[in-house]
Amino acid sequence: MENDSLYEITVYTENQVGLLSTIAGMFTRRSLNIDRLVVYPSGIEGVHKFKIATRTSASMARAVVLQLEKKVDVIKAFYEIDDERSSREAAEVRNFLSMRERQKQ
Amino acid sequence: MLTGAEILLESLSARGVDTLFGYPGGQIMPVYDKLYDYSDKLRHILVRHEQGAIHAAQGYARIKHAPGVAIVTSGPGATNVITGIADALIDSTPVVVIAGQVASTALGTDAFQETDFIGLTTPITKWSYQIRRPEDVAWAVARAFHIAGTGRPGPVVLDFTKDAQVGQALYEDVKCDFIRSYVPVPEVDDKLIAQAAEMIGKASRPFVVFGQGVLLSGAEKELAAFLDKGDIPAGSTLLGLSALSSDNPHYAGMLGMHGNLAPNTLTQHCDLLIAVGMRFDDRVTGTVATYAKQAKVIHIDIDASELGKIVPVELGIHGDAREVLSRITAAMKPSVRDSWMKKVVSECKAIEKDKVSDPEINPAEGPVRPGEVIARVAEVCGGDAVIVTDVGQNQMLAARYSRFCKSRSFISSGGLGTMGFGLPAAIGAKIADPSRKVCLFVGDGGLQMTIQELGTVMQDSVGVKIILLNNNWLGNVRQWQELFFGKRYSFTRMMNPDFAAVAAGYGITTVNVEKRDDLAPAIDRMFSDDAPFILNVHVKEEDNVFPMIPPGKSVDKVMLNNKDWFEYGE
Numbered sequence: 239m240e241n242d243s244l245y246e247i248t249v250y251t252e253n254q255v256g257l258l259s260t261i262a263g264m265f266t267r268r269s270l271n272i273d274r275l276v277v278y279p280s281g282i283e284g285v286h287k288f289k290i291a292t293r294t295s296a297s298m299a300r301a302v303v304l305q306l307e308k309k310v311d312v313i314k315a316f317y318e319i320d321d322e323r324s325s326r327e328a329a330e331v332r333n334f335l336s337m338r339e340r341q342k343q
Numbered sequence: 344m345l346t347g348a349e350i351l352l353e354s355l356s357a358r359g360v361d362t363l364f365g366y367p368g369g370q371i372m373p374v375y376d377k378l379y380d381y382s383d384k385l386r387h388i389l390v391r392h393e394q395g396a397i398h399a400a401q402g403y404a405r406i407k408h409a410p411g412v413a414i415v416t417s418g419p420g421a422t423n424v425i426t427g428i429a430d431a432l433i434d435s436t437p438v439v440v441i442a443g444q445v446a447s448t449a450l451g452t453d454a455f456q457e458t459d460f461i462g463l464t465t466p467i468t469k470w471s472y473q474i475r476r477p478e479d480v481a482w483a484v485a486r487a488f489h490i491a492g493t494g495r496p497g498p499v500v501l502d503f504t505k506d507a508q509v510g511q512a513l514y515e516d517v518k519c520d521f522i523r524s525y526v527p528v529p530e531v532d533d534k535l536i537a538q539a540a541e542m543i544g545k546a547s548r549p550f551v552v553f554g555q556g557v558l559l560s561g562a563e564k565e566l567a568a569f570l571d572k573g574d575i576p577a578g579s580t581l582l583g584l585s586a587l588s589s590d591n592p593h594y595a596g597m598l599g600m601h602g603n604l605a606p607n608t609l610t611q612h613c614d615l616l617i618a619v620g621m622r623f624d625d626r627v628t629g630t631v632a633t634y635a636k637q638a639k640v641i642h643i644d645i646d647a648s649e650l651g652k653i654v655p656v657e658l659g660i661h662g663d664a665r666e667v668l669s670r671i672t673a674a675m676k677p678s679v680r681d682s683w684m685k686k687v688v689s690e691c692k693a694i695e696k697d698k699v700s701d702p703e704i705n706p707a708e709g710p711v712r713p714g715e716v717i718a719r720v721a722e723v724c725g726g727d728a729v730i731v732t733d734v735g736q737n738q739m740l741a742a743r744y745s746r747f748c749k750s751r752s753f754i755s756s757g758g759l760g761t762m763g764f765g766l767p768a769a770i771g772a773k774i775a776d777p778s779r780k781v782c783l784f785v786g787d788g789g790l791q792m793t794i795q796e797l798g799t800v801m802q803d804s805v806g807v808k809i810i811l812l813n814n815n816w817l818g819n820v821r822q823w824q825e826l827f828f829g830k831r832y833s834f835t836r837m838m839n840p841d842f843a844a845v846a847a848g849y850g851i852t853t854v855n856v857e858k859r860d861d862l863a864p865a866i867d868r869m870f871s872d873d874a875p876f877i878l879n880v881h882v883k884e885e886d887n888v889f890p891m892i893p894p895g896k897s898v899d900k901v902m903l904n905n906k907d908w909f910e911y912g913e
Contacts, residue, residue: 263465301648311470311525
């Protein structure tokens with residue numbers, strides 16, 4: 239069995255109505271839980287950018303990216319392991335919360 | 344200024360569309376009203392249920408090699424085509440569905456016959472779009488046809504609001520052959536072609552598995568030339584049938600669960616597996632864990648997401664089958680292979696003929712077997728007819744015992760396995776090419792799923808030859824119950840109507856065949872003219888389709904009948 243990692247999948251799309259549900263549907267179909275979803279203008283005129291984090295295997299991340307790219311209005315899709323950055327961020331949050339806990343006492 | 348409805352019909356004509364399969368209703372009435380004035384340009388086939396419209400459009404598309412068009416109303420009209428849309432997606436069939444929708448001002452209000460059709464069909468379409476303004480109609484239609492028919496073909500939905508149908512706009516035809524985010528035909532690097540040619544040159548036992556991609560890209564000649572030059576045997580998937588003539592010397596037979604012994608055996612003994620325009624469906628691979636593990640794999644497909652999806656590949660070539668095959672053929676050296684593979688093919692064919700095919704198509708006694716009906720039809724048609732199937736035993740046997748000498752001659756619901764597909768698909772196929780014989784093989788279960796389309800056959804005098812392999816069972820499920828569920832025949836026995844009486848109500852001639860001696864004359868009578876005809880053959884009731892690779896088994900471990908197994912080399 240492959241190990242799961244937290245992947246960040248980035249999707250560049252045309253600005254078309256309904257793409258959010260199209261993209262979300264690709265994850266739902268494979269029972270992939272979306273840990274994080276951000277949508278914003280990409281900086282390239284008329285191009286939107288989705289960033290979706292999900293915990294899965296490398297082969298599943300690759301399959302999702304290829305099938306996302308198949309959608310007519312999807313321009314490009316990428317995937318990368320998000321684990322390191324995300325665990326650093328999580329550690330920061332945990333530190334912050336425990337600091338606040340101490341401050342409360 | 345034209346109305347949106349008129350712009351739709353003008354745009355369809357501009358795309359070369361001349362036939363629509365449809366059913367009117369409230370929210371598509373403005374289009375139907377204008378259609379009344381377009382009857383010289385657009386032939387409308389009134390089906391009896393919207394599912395019939397979409398399957399007929401699919402059958403039509405497979406013969407025409409161009410998108411079929413279905414037109415329906417909103418709400419139930421739209422939801423009734425969903426099965427066919429899912430079928431067209433998984434079988435890469437180009438169809439454009441035009442559905443009425445409530446006025447854009449009423450969207451989201453739970454108006455009468457409103458459904459979120461885009462939401463319902465997003466996961467099963469190649470593209471879908473809601474037309475809310477008459478100004479967008481020409482653009483949307485042009486884009487829909489471009490997307491449906493290019494690359495890996497598929498279904499497209501246009502959800503057409505009523506106010507966009509009646510509103511007016513200036514009409515100017517829009518061309519669409521470029522969408523920047525959509526690359527239907529990718530460029531293939533010379534390096535990949537050279538690498539493929541080298542791998543094929545080095546292989547001692549290469550084997551080709553091909554699918555419908557060969558037909559969709561029009562690569563039939565290129566495939567045959569490739570096999571000739573490389574001296575390579577080939578097996579077809581269900582939907583690849585007829586891409587290679589049945590008597591091509593390199594053709595080893597059909598792959599998969601009920602396929603032929605030879606191609607399934609070669610899959611497990613080749614050193615190079617070359618997959619062309621196919622997607623390693625589980626009915627082809629059996630258990631993937633043991634599938635062609637000894638072989639290197641080259642996979643050629645126009646859909647990049649298919650490469651490595653199921654079977655790991657040494658070389659994936661993302662491209663059009665016709666172009667890639669012709670370039671590899673040009674780049675490779677001619678070969679004459681050792682005779683080992685030819686020996687395997689002839690031995691497998693001999694065993695299969697003796698153990699499976701002969702008892703099925705030449706039984707000396709007992710009830711009529713479905714295989715002998717199919718073989719007899721194949722003999723009379725000489726491989727020239729369009730063979731349409733429904734789903735189940737009729738489908739597998741028709742695939743096994745039909746013969747093909749013309750491309751695009753086999754129409755079946757492969758990926759989705761849609762019972763009820765056969766009759767409307769046969770109607771669409773016959774309308775697409777009235778000059779060809781169209782033979783439908785269908786079971787008693789599947790026929791009753793869309794039997795209402797006999798009304799369409801009647802109204803438009805569609806000369807389909809309906810061969811009903813009637814065993815009073817849901818045969819395929821019954822077979823699985825017998826083999827894998829302890830003979831517990833849970834709800835698979837069917838009490839059937841008098842089909843001849845039903846057909847008589849539609850004015851369609853039926854001949855019932857109970858005895859073997861009556862079969863050949865009845866088939867001759869069926870082909871004596873081009874009128875619709877039902878041949879109702881009472882076939883052996885509790886019959887199984889063999890050979891069979893049971894689910895979860897490797898493709899070279901094959902059941903020949905209820906007790907004998909086959910594995911090459913044993």
